[in-house]
Amino acid sequence: MSDAEWDAKLRELQSLETEHPELLTPDSPTQRVGAPPSDGFAEVVHPSPMLSLGNVFDREELEAWHGRVSEYVELDRFDMNCELKIDGLAIAIHYENGVLVQAATRGDGIRGEDVTANIRTIKSIPLRLTGYDVPQALEVRGEVFFPISAFEQFNAERAEQGLQTYVNPRNSASGSLRQLDSAETAARPLEAFIYSISGPTGDMLRTQSGVLNALKQWGFKTNPWSRVATDLDRVAAAFNNATKARPGLDYGIDGVVIKVDDLALQARLGTVGRDPRWATAWKFPAEQVTTTLKEIAINVGRTGSLTPYAILDPVFVGGVTVSQATLHNADVVAEKDLRAGDLVIVQRAGDVIPQVVGLAPENKRGPDSKPFEMPDRCPACDSAVVPDEEDVVVRCVNGRCPAQTVRLLEHFASRGAMDIEGLGEKLVALLYQGDFVADVSDIFNLADRREDLVAIDRMGEISVDNL
Ligand SMILES: [Zn+2]
Structure with a gap:
């Protein structure tokens, strides 16, 4: 089916659902397009906390972790499932009778934000599960990420529109998932890997590697790299393999997660504080x-x-x-x-x-x-600089120094201060150079000068109106 055909069919379905709301199902393809904008996210309390992970940075620290697990369960050998640690945003998704009903961000691990409408727009997350033995109620957890290959292009487009650019794919994934207008999320190429089941897994599933197979069978996208290691030499080999694979991946990873494979052993090991005893992350060096x-x-x-x-x-x-x-x-x-x-x-x-x-x-x-x-002179205003007695810094003490005014405007407009959306660093510099703002109060008079602003080359009407 071509894109145009797909769009036509989708519109047909949308109008049908509008006329007959009783036909609308939560897994309808129209639900991928996005729900109406909301003015905030509802809070979701996770049925069981979304845990963090302890870290190790070398083989020695890994052996210490292995030793603690061995002692706790009184076993010299146990299988470990190794998984890439995806540098994205952790999410929890709930299914009832195989249908996606709720999705939440990790938040502080106890409470997250309800991002169901936005998660529904991610095409690799199934709205309805397929395959055998789908549990009646299921909570899965995974990581949402922004593909690296799409990131540069996405940022370039934002810069062109005078919008603030994202620092890295991870920030971009987080920003995209927390859009109040899910149509905006739908327009972004988010993807997700699912890696665990929260809560009871039933008798069918006895290992983490088995969980990954089941998730895949139900229609989730799981990371294909995962592997079982029977001892620490094999874990080390897996870590070296991940280090080599890293530059070729289309998503960021920051290490390898090592989990005790046997779910019954995991349950016996439990958690200490917020970290599970049965898993650790072997992080890459900077x-x-x-x-x-x-x-x-x-x-x-x-x-x-x-x-x-x-x-x-x-x-x-x-x-x-x-x-x-x-x-x-x-x-x-x-x-x-x-x-x-x-x-x-x-x-x-x-x-x-x-x-x-x-x-x-x-x-x-x-x-x-x-x-x-x-x-010995300020590079912005050429005034002589003065050494600060208490500090190692030197200062420009010119009260009308243009560089200081621009920095002050940025600070004033930044998150944490006034949080004026759309007023990024580049825009502040542009406004100042164009004589639109000389001090902070001028920002609020910008509406009167809309025509002049639109005339500046790089500013589209959209970014002007945002201000
Ligand atoms: Zn100066």
Whole structure:
């Protein structure tokens, strides 16, 4: 069936359902399109808490975990199911008689948000289960993610529309799942891997690997990489395999989850605090890459402090393209002896901001290489800067410094302060350059200048109206 045919059939079904609401079922394809916008998410209390996971970072720590499990269940050997740890957003989905009835975010693990309408728009999540032995009531858990291949394109389109871009696929998945208008979620290419059943699994299922097979058989998308390891050497081999597979995957992973495979043993082990004793996550070390430090530039903060930052040859690390990194202060730059033109090592792990670790071992300097020095004039307004007595920073003390005003506007509009949607960094800079805002109160007079704003090249009418 072509897309056009599909759309036509879907519209036909929609009008039929509007005329005959009694025919509308929760698993109708029209439910994938999105429900009417809501003004907030209802709270959902998870029947059993959505647990977090303990971490290990090397073989030694893994052996310690294995030793604790061995001692607890008095067994030297037990099978372990290894699964990729997807860097997405955890969700819980409830089915009754095989039909999707509710979906919730993890939230704080005890209470999440009801995102049923949005989850229904994700095509790889079945609205009705298929196959054999579908339980009457079922809660499954998994991870929603934004494919890496779609992310760059998606961000580029947002930038074009003057909308705030997302930092990485994970933030984008989270933002997409928490749209109040589920039609907006439907327009985004979200996917999901389902990896567990919460609550009793019945006599048919005795292992985690068996659970994954059952989930697949019922129509869920499960991660194909999963494997059973009979000992720690095989777990280590699986971890090495995941490390090699990582760059080729279309989703972010941050390690391997190792679960005791036997569900009866899992039940005996139970949880300690919020972490199950029967599972742990073997995390990847922070990813490091080498790139060129093109320039050490100066940022003027909203309080006038001058901070050096690195302008880098753009490089993909830890799930995002990094082209800048903070250098904190002049002492840090001196300690690491960073200079423009150097080859440097950059690292980024999880949601942590990118860091310049230091010089790459293969770095070579030409005759023009000079140690970095802080400027004695503000790069934005050319006023002489003043050293701060208590701190290692220097400050621009010009009250009308344009850089400080822009930073202040950004801070004022940012989440946590006024939370003005659509007023991102780039837009603030644009408004300031265009003489639209000189101080904070001007933001609220923007409506009067709508025509002028639309005339600015990069701003569409939509982003103007958002303001
Ligand atoms: Zn200044």
